[in-house]
Amino acid sequence: MQKTFFSRRRRQALIGGAYILPSFVLMFIFNVSPIFLSIFYSFTKYDMTAAPVWVGLDNYIKLSQNKYLGNVLTNTVQYVLITVPIQTILSLLIAAFIAGSLKNRYGSFLRSVIFIPVIASLIASAAVWDTMYKPDGGLINQFINLFGAPSVNFLGKKPTALPSVAAVSIWKSTGYYMVIYYAGIMNVSTEVQEAAIVDGASPIQRFWYITLPILKPITYMIVTLGIIGSFQVFDLVYKMTGGGPGRATLTVAYMIYSYAFQDKRMGYACALAVGLLVVILLIHLIQTLFFKERDAK
Amino acid sequence: MKRILATLLACVLLLSCMSFAAAEDKKTLTVWIPQYQFSKAEDAISDQDFWDGVFDPFEVENNCEVKVEIVGWGIYGDTFFTSLVNEDGPDLVYVTDNYDLVKRDLLLGLDPYLTQEQKDNVILWNTAPENANGEKVIVPMDDGVAIGYVNKALLKEAGLDELPVEWDAFIEACKTIQEKTGKRAFLQNWGATSGTSALMLAFWPYYFQAGGKMLNDQGEIDINNEAGLKTVEFLKSLLDAGIFTEDIVTESESVDKFAAGEVAYIVADLNKGNSAFTPAGIDWEYVFSLKGPAGYGARTATDSFAVNKKTVARGNDELAVKALMYITSGAVMDEFHSKIFYLPPFTKDASFVKDEALYALTSAHSEDVYVVEEFSAKKSFEDTLLANIQEMFQGNLEPQEVLTETMDYYNTQLKEN
Amino acid sequence: MKQNLTVGKVIGTVLVSLFAVLCVLPLIYMVAVSFTDSQSLHIRLSDLKPDLSNYVYALTKRNFGLALKNSVITVVGSCLLVDVVSTMAAYGFEKKPVPGKEALFQGYIATMMIPGQVILIPMFMMMNQAHLTNTYAALILPMVGAFGIFLMRQFMVAVPNELLEAAEIDGCGELRRFVTIVIPLVQPALITLTVFTFNAAWNNFLWPLIINTRSEMAVLPVTMSTLSSNSTTNYGMVMAGATLTFLFPFVLYIFLQKQFVEGIALGGVKG
Numbered sequence: 001m002q003k004t005f006f007s008r009r010r011r012q013a014l015i016g017g018a019y020i021l022p023s024f025v026l027m028f029i030f031n032v033s034p035i036f037l038s039i040f041y042s043f044t045k046y047d048m049t050a051a052p053v054w055v056g057l058d059n060y061i062k063l064s065q066n067k068y069l070g071n072v073l074t075n076t077v078q079y080v081l082i083t084v085p086i087q088t089i090l091s092l093l094i095a096a097f098i099a100g101s102l103k104n105r106y107g108s109f110l111r112s113v114i115f116i117p118v119i120a121s122l123i124a125s126a127a128v129w130d131t132m133y134k135p136d137g138g139l140i141n142q143f144i145n146l147f148g149a150p151s152v153n154f155l156g157k158k159p160t161a162l163p164s165v166a167a168v169s170i171w172k173s174t175g176y177y178m179v180i181y182y183a184g185i186m187n188v189s190t191e192v193q194e195a196a197i198v199d200g201a202s203p204i205q206r207f208w209y210i211t212l213p214i215l216k217p218i219t220y221m222i223v224t225l226g227i228i229g230s231f232q233v234f235d236l237v238y239k240m241t242g243g244g245p246g247r248a249t250l251t252v253a254y255m256i257y258s259y260a261f262q263d264k265r266m267g268y269a270c271a272l273a274v275g276l277l278v279v280i281l282l283i284h285l286i287q288t289l290f291f292k293e294r295d296a297k
Numbered sequence: 298m299k300r301i302l303a304t305l306l307a308c309v310l311l312l313s314c315m316s317f318a319a320a321e322d323k324k325t326l327t328v329w330i331p332q333y334q335f336s337k338a339e340d341a342i343s344d345q346d347f348w349d350g351v352f353d354p355f356e357v358e359n360n361c362e363v364k365v366e367i368v369g370w371g372i373y374g375d376t377f378f379t380s381l382v383n384e385d386g387p388d389l390v391y392v393t394d395n396y397d398l399v400k401r402d403l404l405l406g407l408d409p410y411l412t413q414e415q416k417d418n419v420i421l422w423n424t425a426p427e428n429a430n431g432e433k434v435i436v437p438m439d440d441g442v443a444i445g446y447v448n449k450a451l452l453k454e455a456g457l458d459e460l461p462v463e464w465d466a467f468i469e470a471c472k473t474i475q476e477k478t479g480k481r482a483f484l485q486n487w488g489a490t491s492g493t494s495a496l497m498l499a500f501w502p503y504y505f506q507a508g509g510k511m512l513n514d515q516g517e518i519d520i521n522n523e524a525g526l527k528t529v530e531f532l533k534s535l536l537d538a539g540i541f542t543e544d545i546v547t548e549s550e551s552v553d554k555f556a557a558g559e560v561a562y563i564v565a566d567l568n569k570g571n572s573a574f575t576p577a578g579i580d581w582e583y584v585f586s587l588k589g590p591a592g593y594g595a596r597t598a599t600d601s602f603a604v605n606k607k608t609v610a611r612g613n614d615e616l617a618v619k620a621l622m623y624i625t626s627g628a629v630m631d632e633f634h635s636k637i638f639y640l641p642p643f644t645k646d647a648s649f650v651k652d653e654a655l656y657a658l659t660s661a662h663s664e665d666v667y668v669v670e671e672f673s674a675k676k677s678f679e680d681t682l683l684a685n686i687q688e689m690f691q692g693n694l695e696p697q698e699v700l701t702e703t704m705d706y707y708n709t710q711l712k713e714n
Numbered sequence: 715m716k717q718n719l720t721v722g723k724v725i726g727t728v729l730v731s732l733f734a735v736l737c738v739l740p741l742i743y744m745v746a747v748s749f750t751d752s753q754s755l756h757i758r759l760s761d762l763k764p765d766l767s768n769y770v771y772a773l774t775k776r777n778f779g780l781a782l783k784n785s786v787i788t789v790v791g792s793c794l795l796v797d798v799v800s801t802m803a804a805y806g807f808e809k810k811p812v813p814g815k816e817a818l819f820q821g822y823i824a825t826m827m828i829p830g831q832v833i834l835i836p837m838f839m840m841m842n843q844a845h846l847t848n849t850y851a852a853l854i855l856p857m858v859g860a861f862g863i864f865l866m867r868q869f870m871v872a873v874p875n876e877l878l879e880a881a882e883i884d885g886c887g888e889l890r891r892f893v894t895i896v897i898p899l900v901q902p903a904l905i906t907l908t909v910f911t912f913n914a915a916w917n918n919f920l921w922p923l924i925i926n927t928r929s930e931m932a933v934l935p936v937t938m939s940t941l942s943s944n945s946t947t948n949y950g951m952v953m954a955g956a957t958l959t960f961l962f963p964f965v966l967y968i969f970l971q972k973q974f975v976e977g978i979a980l981g982g983v984k985g
Contacts, residue, residue, distance in 0.1 A: 018353040047397075047401060048379075048382045049382060049401040049402075049403065050401070062709070062710060065709055065710070066710050067706065068706070102567070108345050136542060136550075136554075153543075153544045154486060155488075155545075156544055157691070158691050158693075159545065166689065183463065231334075238490075239490075240490075241490060242489070242490025242491060242492075242680070242682065243490075243680070244488070244490070244683070244684055244687050245488075245684075245686035245687040245688075245690075245691060246684050246685070246687045246691055246693065248690070250684075258676070259676055259677070261378070261675055262374075262375075262674075262680075263373060263673075263674040263677050263711065264378065264397050264401075264674065265618070265674070
C-alpha cells in the first residue's frame, strides 16, 4: 500500500511536471534567461555584430555620469504624479457613481463607452492625439479658439508637453481601471451596505468607511501597474514628441531604445535597462512597506 | 479532447512552418527600397509597381526572382540596420546612414565585381567609403541639396524685390515681411521628432555657411568651434527678432504652410517646388541658400545602394551586384527620376534633368554644396543637438552652452571609444 | 436630503456622460479626418465627405491588407498558445504534487516586475541566432508570461479536488480529466486571459518593429507608423491608418463587449 502510494505520487508529480514543462521552457527562454543575458551584456561592449567584449564596470560608471538621467527621472516622477492619482481617482469615482446611482442600462452603456479607448492601440492613439494637439488647426485648439483664446502649442512647450502626453495615457487607461473598480465594488456584500444604511450612514460615509477599505487591494494593484507602466512609456513618446521639446518628455524606455537600436551600443543600453530594473524593484519594495505599514495602523 | 489536440497540433504546425519556410533552393533576390512616391494621385505609379516593372526584364535575363520590398520612411532608419544583422536580411539595400554598416563590415566590397568602366560611371565613386580591404562598399547617389524657396507674392507685398540672403540683411527682411504681411517670414522644422531630419534642413546648412567643418583632424565630430557658435547665435537671433518663436518646435509641417501661402521662406528638398508648391498655386522661386560669414552653403546627403555581405553565403553576390548596377544605371534612374521622385543624376550615363533653372542654380553653386558626413552614434548626436537647440528656444540654454553641452555629452556618453 | 440626492445624481450623471463623450471624441475625430484629403488641419465640415481614397490607398498601396492578415494570425496564435500553456501550467501547479513547485511559481511571479526593455535586447539577439526573425513565431512565443499562469491558477483553486478524484476512480484518464472537467470549469478565466492576450498582442509595437523588419511580416501598428514621412504629413491618410488599426478590435468589442469588460474585471479583482 505504502509502496503504491509513493509510486502514484511520483507518477502524479511527473504528470504535473509535464503540464508545467511548456510554460517552464517558454518562461525560461523568453522571460528569465534574457534578464541574465542583459546583466551579462551590461558588463560588455557589444554591437550585435562582433562578440561582446568584457569591459567590467565601464558602462555603469559612464551611466553614473550621464547628466540627462536626472531629467529622465524627474520626467518619470512627474509623469507618475500626473497619471496615477488622476486615473486612479477618476476611475474610482466613476465606478462608484455608476455602481451606486446608475445601475441601469444607461449606466452600463456609459461603462461600455468609457472602456472603448482601452482597446485602441497606443501607437494609433498617439497619432490621433498628436493631430488633436496641433497648434494650427488641431481639434483642441479649434475648440479653444472658439472662445477667442489663442492656440496653445501643447506638445511644443515645456510646461505642457509632458502633461499632454500623460493625458493620452489617462484617457486610455481610466476605462480599464474603472471596470476593475466597478467589479470590486459590486463584490462588496450588500448586507454590510444595508446594515450601514440602517445605522444611518450617508452614501459618502458608506463609500468612505466600507467600500474604500475593501477596495484597497485593487487600489494597490492599480497604483503598482500605473507606476511600472510610467517607467516604460515608449510608444507615446516615440510617436508624439521624440523626447522633446528639449528633454521635456524623454523617458528611460526611449533612451534605452536609442542607445541600443540607433547607436548600436547594446552593452550600455543593457546597463541602463538593468538600472531601470533595480529602480523598479526598489519602488516596489518601498511601496510594499508603505502599504504594510498602513495596514499595521 | 480531440478539439484541444487538434488545436495544439495546428499550433505546433503553424509555428514550425513559419520558422522553416525560408529554406528553399531557388535564386531569389530581396531588395529594400524606401518609399519615394508621395503622390496619392490615381495615375501616380506606386513604388512597388515601378520597381516590379523595372525588374521584370532583369528576372527574365538572369532567370531569378526579385522581391522588392518598399519600406516606409517612418521606420526605415530603425529597421535597416537590424535587418542587415539578421540572417534573413535583404540582398540589395538602400542605405541612409552607412557609418555603422561600414565599420561593422556588413556590406559587400564591390571592387572585385566591377569593371573600371562601371566604377568611372558613378560620379561620386571616389568619395564612397571603403572597407578594411580598401574596397568601396556603396554606390553613392546624390540625393540633392536642400534648397530655399521664397514666396514671391509675399515678398512683393512686403515691398521687397528679392530676398536678401546675407544673414543680417535676411533677418531685417524677415522683420519687414512679418510687419507688412502679417504672415510668417521663415519657418523651419525644429519640431521633427528625429534629430537627423531636423538638422538636415535647419542646422547643417547654416553651419556650412559659417564655414564649419563637421569632423576634426581625428575624424571625429566637433562643432564646438567658432562656426558652431556663429550658427547657434544666428538661430538665437532669429528667435530674438521674433522670426522664430518658441512655438516652432512642433510646426514640422513647414512645407504644408508654405504651400498654403502662409510663409515667405523655407528650406526644403528640391522636389517640393514642382511637386507641391506649383500645384498649390504658389508663385515661388528658388534661393540657393542664405549667405553666412563664410559664404553660401547648402547641404547634401549621400544616400546609397549597397549589397549585404551575408549575400555571399547565399551564393547571391554576383547576382546582387548585377542588380545593383542595373538599378543604378542611367536608364533605370532616369525612369525613376522622371516617374517617381526627382533627384540629380548620379551616374554619368544618366541624363534626366527635370528643372533647368534648378540645374543651372545648383551647377553655378557646385562649390557651395557640402556633404553631411558620417560618424559614430550620429543619430543620437543629432537628437542631442536638436534637444539642446530646442532648450535654447525655450530660454533654458545660451548658444555657447548648446555647443558645450552637446559635445560634452557626445564625448562622455555617446561616442565609441 | 432626498432633493440633494437627486441633484447630486443629475450632476454626477452629466459629469460621467461628459467624460464618456471625451472618451470617444478622439476616435470620432480620427474617423472624420480619415475621410478628408488634407495636408492642413484646417478641416471644415465641408471637407468631410465619404471619400474613401485614403482607405483605398492604404489597403492597395501601403500593405495594410497584409498587415491586417499578419496581425490577425499573430493574435490568434498568441491567444491559443497563451491559453493552452497557461491553463496547463496552472493545473500542474495547483493540482499536482510537483516538488519545488511553489518556489518555481514565486519565480514566475517575480518576472512580472521585469520591464520589457530589460529583456528586449537579449531577446532580439536570441531570436536572431535562432533564425526566427521575420516569423510569426517571433511575435507569438514571447507572449506567454507569468500573468496568464497566475490568473489561471487563481481560478484553478476553485476546481474541486473531489470531482477530479471521483473521475479518476471512475477510470477517467489524466488528459480526459483535464479536457472534460478542468477546462470547462475555468472557461470564464480563459475568456479573460484571451481578452488580455488579444489586447497585448494586437497593440504590440516596439517588439514587432525590431524583430520583424520585412514589410511582408509587419503588423498593423508598425505599418501604420510608416505612413508619416519626414517632410509632409497627410493627416487624412494617417488617420485612415489609425482607423484601420482600431477597426478590428472595435468590431470585436461590439460583439463581445460583455466578455471584454467582465474579462478585465475578473482579471483585476482576482489578480
